[in-house]
Amino acid sequence: MPAIKISDLQKSFNRVPVLKGVSIEVQKGEMVALIGSSGSGKSTLMRHLSGLTFANRNTASQVEVLGRKVQQNGRPAKELRTTRARIGNVFQQFNLVNRLSVQTNVLIGALSRIPTYRSLLGWFTREEKLKALQALELVGLRQHALKRASDLSGGQQQRVAIARALMQEAEVILADEPIASLDPESSRQVMETLQRINQEMGITVVVTLHQVEYAQKYCSRAIALKEGEIYFDGPIETLDSALLTDLYGTYIPEGTQGSEANELPQQHSEFDLNRELNPV
Ligand SMILES: Nc1ncnc2c1ncn2[C@@H]1O[C@H](COP(=O)(O)OP(=O)(O)OP(=O)(O)O)[C@@H](O)[C@H]1O
Numbered sequence: 001m002p003a004i005k006i007s008d009l010q011k012s013f014n015r016v017p018v019l020k021g022v023s024i025e026v027q028k029g030e031m032v033a034l035i036g037s038s039g040s041g042k043s044t045l046m047r048h049l050s051g052l053t054f055a056n057r058n059t060a061s062q063v064e065v066l067g068r069k070v071q072q073n074g075r076p077a078k079e080l081r082t083t084r085a086r087i088g089n090v091f092q093q094f095n096l097v098n099r100l101s102v103q104t105n106v107l108i109g110a111l112s113r114i115p116t117y118r119s120l121l122g123w124f125t126r127e128e129k130l131k132a133l134q135a136l137e138l139v140g141l142r143q144h145a146l147k148r149a150s151d152l153s154g155g156q157q158q159r160v161a162i163a164r165a166l167m168q169e170a171e172v173i174l175a176d177e178p179i180a181s182l183d184p185e186s187s188r189q190v191m192e193t194l195q196r197i198n199q200e201m202g203i204t205v206v207v208t209l210h211q212v213e214y215a216q217k218y219c220s221r222a223i224a225l226k227e228g229e230i231y232f233d234g235p236i237e238t239l240d241s242a243l244l245t246d247l248y249g250t251y252i253p254e255g256t257q258g259s260e261a262n263e264l265p266q267q268h269s270e271f272d273l274n275r276e277l278n279p280v
């Protein structure tokens, strides 16, 4: 059973097709980079996997995660809630609760599994608290457990988001541009963390990336979208510069560009805003 199975996914926004019949299979334990230029449909595809966006009605579009339907015929599947609990999401803007401690942010990952009255009281068991610390240990942040989330650097906050997905016991992690607002050193640490949980825990990872160098360094397979269609799907090492030039228009191979030539403009400013409000 594949971890992810997308068949003939079709999605239009205001009658403009954005995904034009995309089919993808990802096996358990794979670490896949989803690449493609801005507007090619990467985030839209990821949102269909989490059941946050639904395909066009009356199409053959189907999305399955871990052998369970997420959606069919543009409608949520009955078992969507339980399937969603097995999918961890990591976003560019971290989505942590700034005023809460790092450990509590990780504990939030358990909320899909514990009774509402306990989660409303913010009451976690000793076992859950220990588990949160173990998750923090895994991402290298055990010693920061009691700090406020907003006191951590961007890269550290992103690793807290990964720990939260571990606490959730996610079997599939979908990371949409997890390093887009990070400096190279933090980006490396976040990608290494994703790689470690993929290799050591067998968690399936799909990560969208703007910087192809990171995909080449950390992922074994690339899926490239171009204008809502699969343009390339194969081992990362077969993604050559001719393909990349065609994919991005003007791709400058690594090593020949100016220092900032591959730094793409950042679209979201939440992180910068955070930094301005809480200068380090
Ligand atoms: N909710 C929406 N309503 C209308 N159009 C949308 C919506 N979401 C996405 N789109 C459009 O769908 C297309 C694909 O968007 P998407 O965000 O999936 O691209 P992307 O590949 O993630 O781009 P980026 O690299 O900039 O994040 C774009 O043209 C976008 O404007």
Ligand SMILES: [Mg+2]
Pocket: 042, 043, 044, 176
């Ligand atoms: Mg996107």
